[in-house]
Amino acid sequence: MLDIFSYPFMQRALLAAFFTGLAAPAVGTYIVQRRLALLGDGIGHVAVTGVALGLLTGIAPTWTAVTVAVLGAVLIEIIRERGHTNGDVALALLFYGGLAGGVLLTGLGGQSAARLQEYLFGSITTISVGDVWITMAFAAVVILVGVGLAPQLFAVAQDEEFARVAGLNVRAYNLLVAVLAAVSVTIAMRTVGLLLVSALMVVPVATSQQLTRSFRTTLGAAMVLGMVASVGGLSLSALAPAGTRVAPGSTIVLLSLAGFVITWPLGAWLRRRHLRSTPFPALPPDGTTTPHDAAEHPHDHGPDCGHAAIPHGDHVDYVHDGHRHAPHEQHYDEH
Amino acid sequence: MPVTPLHLTDGAVAIGGRPVLRGIDLRVESGEFVALMGANGSGKTTLVRALTGLRPLTSGTLELFGTDLRHFHDWQRVGYVPQRLGAATGVPASVWEVVASGRLTRRRLLRPLSRADRTAIKDALEVVDLADRARDGVSQLSGGQQQRVLIARALAGEPELLFLDEPTAGVDLPNQLALTAALGELASRGATIVLVAHELGPLAGLVGRAVVMRDGRVAYDGAPLADHQVHDPRFAEPHLHHHHTDGHALRHDHSPHVSSPLEGGR
Numbered sequence: 146m147l148d149i150f151s152y153p154f155m156q157r158a159l160l161a162a163f164f165t166g167l168a169a170p171a172v173g174t175y176i177v178q179r180r181l182a183l184l185g186d187g188i189g190h191v192a193v194t195g196v197a198l199g200l201l202t203g204i205a206p207t208w209t210a211v212t213v214a215v216l217g218a219v220l221i222e223i224i225r226e227r228g229h230t231n232g233d234v235a236l237a238l239l240f241y242g243g244l245a246g247g248v249l250l251t252g253l254g255g256q257s258a259a260r261l262q263e264y265l266f267g268s269i270t271t272i273s274v275g276d277v278w279i280t281m282a283f284a285a286v287v288i289l290v291g292v293g294l295a296p297q298l299f300a301v302a303q304d305e306e307f308a309r310v311a312g313l314n315v316r317a318y319n320l321l322v323a324v325l326a327a328v329s330v331t332i333a334m335r336t337v338g339l340l341l342v343s344a345l346m347v348v349p350v351a352t353s354q355q356l357t358r359s360f361r362t363t364l365g366a367a368m369v370l371g372m373v374a375s376v377g378g379l380s381l382s383a384l385a386p387a388g389t390r391v392a393p394g395s396t397i398v399l400l401s402l403a404g405f406v407i408t409w410p411l412g413a414w415l416r417r418r419h420l421r422s423t424p425f426p427a428l429p430p431d432g433t434t435t436p437h438d439a440a441e442h443p444h445d446h447g448p449d450c451g452h453a454a455i456p457h458g459d460h461v462d463y464v465h466d467g468h469r470h471a472p473h474e475q476h477y478d479e480h
Numbered sequence: 481m482p483v484t485p486l487h488l489t490d491g492a493v494a495i496g497g498r499p500v501l502r503g504i505d506l507r508v509e510s511g512e513f514v515a516l517m518g519a520n521g522s523g524k525t526t527l528v529r530a531l532t533g534l535r536p537l538t539s540g541t542l543e544l545f546g547t548d549l550r551h552f553h554d555w556q557r558v559g560y561v562p563q564r565l566g567a568a569t570g571v572p573a574s575v576w577e578v579v580a581s582g583r584l585t586r587r588r589l590l591r592p593l594s595r596a597d598r599t600a601i602k603d604a605l606e607v608v609d610l611a612d613r614a615r616d617g618v619s620q621l622s623g624g625q626q627q628r629v630l631i632a633r634a635l636a637g638e639p640e641l642l643f644l645d646e647p648t649a650g651v652d653l654p655n656q657l658a659l660t661a662a663l664g665e666l667a668s669r670g671a672t673i674v675l676v677a678h679e680l681g682p683l684a685g686l687v688g689r690a691v692v693m694r695d696g697r698v699a700y701d702g703a704p705l706a707d708h709q710v711h712d713p714r715f716a717e718p719h720l721h722h723h724h725t726d727g728h729a730l731r732h733d734h735s736p737h738v739s740s741p742l743e744g745g746r
Contacts, residue, residue, distance in 0.1 A: 178571040293590050300581040303573060306562055310532045311585045311637065312555025350571065358617040359574035419620060 149383050157277045158269040158379055158393070164284035165329075165336045166345065166375030166397075170353075170367035171291035172325045173346030178302040178360075184221065184323070185343035188330045190240040191217030192339055193247030195331075196264045201254035206264065207279055207331060214327035217243060222323040226316065267338035267394035269379060280332045287325050287332075292364070298322060299360055336375060337394040345371055348401040355405075355412025374401035482510040483546045485557075485641040485672045486531065491540035493523075493530050500526050501696045504540070508674060510640075513667050513686050515704065516676045518693035524676045525563075527693065528643050531674065532560050544641070556585035559639030561630050563646050565618065575621070575629055576614040579604055582633035604635035608662045624655025631662055642666065644675040648683060656682050680704075 149155055169185075176184050195213025199206030217239065224235045251261045263271065272280075291298070301308045301318040309315050326346070333342045353366035378397030385391040486508040493501040501523045508514055516524040529535040531542065533549055542549045545557060559582075582604070583597050593601075605611040608628040613621065618629055627647055634642055647663075648656050660682045667673055667686060680687060684704065692700035 174571055180570050182570065296581065296584055296587065297589070299573070299577065300584050303578065303581060304562065304565070306534055307560060307581075307633070308584075309534060310555065310558060310560035310643075311582070312553065313584065354570075354572055358572050358615070358620075360571055360577050363571050 150380075154270055154272075155383060157272050157274065159376060161269055161272050161277050161280045161332075162336055162375035162379045162393075162397070163372055164281050165333045166372035167368050168284035168287040168291075169329045169333050169342070169345040170349040170371035171288050171364065172322065172329045173350045173371075174360075174364045174367055175291070175298050175302050175322050176326060177347055177350045177354075178299075179322075181225075182347045183343065184218075185326055185330055185346040187221055187236055187240045188214050188218050188323075188327050189334070189339040189342040191221075191243035192327075192330055192334060193261075193265070194243045194250065195247075196334070196339070197247040197250035197254070197256075197261065200256045200260060201250050207276060207335075210264075210334065211283075211328060211331040213243075214331050215324050218323035218327035219320060222320055226319070264334050265338050265340050266392050267334065267336050267341070269336045269393050270383075272335050276335060280335065283328050283332045287329050288368075290321070290325060294318075294321075295361070295364065336379075337397050338392075341394050341398050344398040344401060345375065348398070348405055349374065352401070352405040352408050355408040356415065370401070370404055374398075374404065484508070484543070485510055485545055486674065487543040487546075488531065489541050489543075491527075491530060491542060492538050493526055493535055494538045495526070495535075499538075499696060501530065504698055506531075506691065506698065506701075508641075508672060510672055511667075511670055513663075513673045513688045514675070515680060515683070515687040515690050516674065516693060517678070517680075517690055517705070518699070520678075522693040523696040524693045525645055528645050528674065528676050532558065532643050556637055557640045559634035559637055559642040561627075561634045561642070561644040561647060563649065564623075565626050565630060572617045572619065574614065575605070575610060575616055575618055576601065578618050578629055579614075579632045579636050582636035585637040600638055601636050604632040607635055607665050608632045609658050622652075622655070624651040624659075627651050628655065628659060628662065631659065635662070635666065639671065641672045642674070644673070646676050646678060648677060648679070648681055653682075659683075660686065 150159070173185065176182060192210045192214040195210035196206045198204075198213065199209035202209070221236055221239060224239070247261065251258070297313060298318055298321075300311065301313060301315050302322075305315055308318075329346060330339070330342045333345050337345050349367040349370035350363065352370055354363050357363040357366060375397050378400040379393045381400065382391040382393040382396040484507060486506065488504055488506045491501060491504040491506070492499060504527065506527075516527060518524045526535060530537055533542075533552075537549075544552045545554060547554070565578075580593070580597075580601050583593070583601055586600075587593070587597060602611065605614055608631055610625065610628055610632060613625070618626060621629065631644070631647065634644075644663075647659055651659065663673060663675075663683065664686055673686075675683070677683065684706075687704045690700065690702065690704045691698055692705065
């Protein structure tokens with residue numbers, strides 16, 4: 146059963162999946178940070194027209210798709226920058242225009258819908274040697290820029306106005322992220338398909354931020370998660386029972402989502418635990434705490450008294466009646 | 481004689497065609513601690529945004545360190561502390577990372593942090609007394625602590641001229657005191673500080689000069705005033721109802737700013 150991995154087409158597919166899985170979350174992190182999680186989806190829709198243009202003219206769809214996607218991404222970024230009230234409507238117009246244009250062009254070219262479907266839902270196993278090289282080159286550029294310029298891109302996405310006063314060219318960096326997103330969409334379209342591209346950019350980030358507190362670990366973990374989901378999803382689809390055809394795009398995205406479903410409760414628990422252990426703000430010097438008489442409490446707090454124990458500096462507090470008790474001589478201090 | 485850090489001549493700002501600031505002359509000398517005060521909607525936040533180049537002047541000239549704003553590139557000499565942390569971002573960021581981003585003005589592309597960078601970041605965190613929270617996510621801090629993070633971010637760039645937009649708004653007293661200590665430390669190192677404040681509170685002891693705005697103009701410029709004097713009828717908005725209708729710029733000035741620092745818009 147495992148000999149499927151010895152076929153050259155499968156090895157090419159695994160390589161492409163590996164690089165795509167690393168690159169997509171590298172850009173996706175900045176996109177999520179700027180609350181533009183659906184940007185990848187929008188670019189994916191626009192890229193459909195690019196693919197159809199390639200099918201119509203006979204130029205390799207990868208090149209027409211990357212061109213149209215970059216143009217679309219720049220246009221989206223300009224609309225977003227100028228956008229006041231109708232920004233999202235303008236974006237929607239662009240998305241659906243791109244999708245409809247692609248379907249129309251494919252029809253005009255006399256191409257069967259199946260050909261377009263390869264790009265809509267991915268067909269990683271038909272990827273050619275040349276495409277693997279292009280995918281690896283583009284992915285390398287995306288990763289190098291996304292990681293190398295991380296301090297600048299982080300600052301711009303975190304606080305645009307501060308970045309501007311710091312002398313950074315905010316518009317150039319925003320355009321750069323849009324272009325990187327377009328490039329990732331194009332390389333991911335062979336793997337997961339244009340309609341699922343956004344998932345590979347966003348879901349690993351959503352998963353990793355459940356457990357992280359800093360930007361760099363979120364970025365790194367998202368890239369690893371994206372890579373694991375791509376390679377794992379592809380392998381799963383290859384191992385599907387004989388007689389069934391499972392599109393790798395679907396297993397990749399579902400595996401990625403499964404990661405989120407598993408980590409989400411863990412993240413929620415960690416956040417709750419953190420909230421509970423956060424010390425109350427320091428009281429002003431004169432605001433002394435009111436000690437509790439131990440007589441109010443029939444038992445001594447201890448490891449198994451049933452009250453939540455919270456390490457607090459050099460002692461342990463016990464949550465009791467909405468406040469925290471620290472044993473002190475014959476009474477409890479409230480912390 | 482050190483170069484004048486800030487010199488605005490006959491500055492005017494219009495937003496959406498409506499004049500918000502008119503005929504502003506403001507010259508701040510090196511080492512001064514200036515408070516821009518005034519009622520809501522008097523234009524003080526717009527002024528500080530114009531002074532940092534975030535809001536273009538419709539007329540007048542602005543010189544930073546003797547250079548016209550259009551040709552000014554020495555941004556590492558300028559620090560800016562916005563009213564609050566920008567809109568909640570979708571990805572967590574640690575206190576250290578946010579403060580480190582303030583160091584970008586002095587870093588070159590694709591270079592790792594130098595020893596001097598790390599020292600400056602650590603120093604900035606210590607000045608605002610948050611060194612022990614460096615690894616925590618900023619979203620886990622209280623509003624007042626986040627305000628101190630923003631100040632540390634500006635300090636990390638070691639600016640000579642620091643702008644602060646309402647640093648004490650919606651901040652509790654212990655945090656205001658911590659903030660005052662940080663600004664006092666900075667002022668003692670010789671920095672020039674311009675801050676927007678509705679009320680000075682504990683900062684009053686540091687302020688050396690007050691500029692009171694009224695209706696988009698400078699109504700008073702001189703020795704610091706007590707908080708109640710700023711709200712003297714002479715400085716109050718004379719026809720408030722005209723100016724509160726659709727003011728985009730005025731939106732920033734509405735108190736209270738007490739809402740969570742993470743929910744703010746742009």
